[in-house]
Amino acid sequence: MTQSYDYKNPVIEQRADPWMYKHTDGYYYFTASVPEYDRIEVRRAKTIEGLKGATPAVVWRKYDEGPLSANIWAPEIHYIDGAWYIYFAAARTTETDNGLFDHRMYALACQSNNPVEGTWEEKGQVKSKWESFCLDATVFEHKGDHYYVWAQKDPDIEGNSNMYIDKMVNPWTLKGDQVMISQPEYEWEKVGFYVNEGAAVIKRNGKIFMTFSGSATDHNYRMGLLYADEESDLLNPSSWHKLDKPVFATSEENGQYGPGHNSFTTSEDGEKDLLVYHARNYKEIDGDPLYDPNRHTRVQAFEWDENGFPVFEKPVPDAD
Structure with missing residues (x-):
């Protein structure tokens, strides 16, 4: 029986910043951001569409006060050296702004084979060069080293967030050699906010490809692409090259707005690369788009061009 790669979108409703790992x-x-921004959930299933009906396990909840008490954003689940890790961002509640844009990065660990049923422990803050707004950490392995990529506000650079990379001493500690590999420079990255965030890595065709998202989280949100040769020094900023145009953006004709903050996975048969992302199916938003709950998780297959680069096309319409 031949597998169909046409997934019924949205795969999971009201889940933004989706991370899907096979x-x-x-x-x-x-796992993904929940609309309440108050907890981290993990669900599992044998199929992608099975995730929709899978019972989410709440593996961690925010504190009532202090550094981990507000706006729990963008968790990712990774398996590193025989254990599970979740990376996420959290802020502190304040009287004025409920912790918005006061985020720091944190890690959880689980030693169980099944992370949905296992016990998770806090490993503390993942500290970088500055105590400033930072979020959207991802990790990837290359040539025996683990790399950590994240978005952060440099106090000396105009804008909201740039992207940085560092090697890891262990799954919750950076080596301390962080370098900036991308900052908002094109107009499409600077609509509403100057933002580079939400990195995701896929290695193919002798290159390391890194998608990211830019601009405000309304219909202007869109994805860009960095790439580096797999033999290059990944801690050398000159190894990374950025395309000057977005690679995935709003499609008015398909009714998909603000696609971004993606992850990558493969189809059930392992034959097809899949893009996992969130988008809304309407353009106009009442109030702050960060508090609009209807960024839904979507999945679609993509191809590779003759030069070995990913071709994402347009976000597909919702299923009938």
């Missing part, structure tokens, strides 16, 4: 046990593991 493990060696044959299960897909999924």
Whole structure:
């Protein structure tokens, strides 16, 4: 039986910043920002569409006060050296702004084979060069080293967030050699806010490709692409090249607005690369788009061009 790669979108409603990982046990593991921004959930299923009906396990909840008490954003689940880790951002509640844009990065760990049923422990803050707004950490392995990529506000650079990379001493500690590999420079990255965030990595065709998202989280949100040669020094900023145009953006004709903050996975049969992302199916938003709950998780297959680069096309319409 031939598998269809046309997934019924949205795959999961009201889940933004989706992270979907296919493990060696044959299960897909999924986590994302929940509309309440108050907890971290993990669900698993044998199929992508099975994730929709899977019971989410709440593996961590925010504190009532202090540094981990507000706006729990963009968790990712990774399997590193025989253990599970979740990376996420959290802020502190304040009297004036409820912690908006006061985020720091944190890590959780779980030693169980099944992270949905296992016990998670806090490993503390993942500290970088500055105590400033930072979020959207992802990790990837290359040539035996683990790299950590994240978005952060440099106090000396105009704008909201740039992207940085560093090697890891262990899954919750950076080596301390962070370098900036991207900052908002094109107009499409600077609509509403000067933003580079939400990195995701896929290695193919002798290159390391890194998608990211830019601009405000309304219909102007869109994805860009960095790439580096797999033999290059990934801690050398000159190894990374940025395309000057977005690679995935709003499609008015398909009714998809503000697609971005993606992850990558593969189809159930392992034959097709898949883009996992969030988008809304309407353009006009009442109030701050960060508090509009209807960024839904979507999945679609993509191809590679003759030069070995990913071709994402347009976000597909919602299923009938």
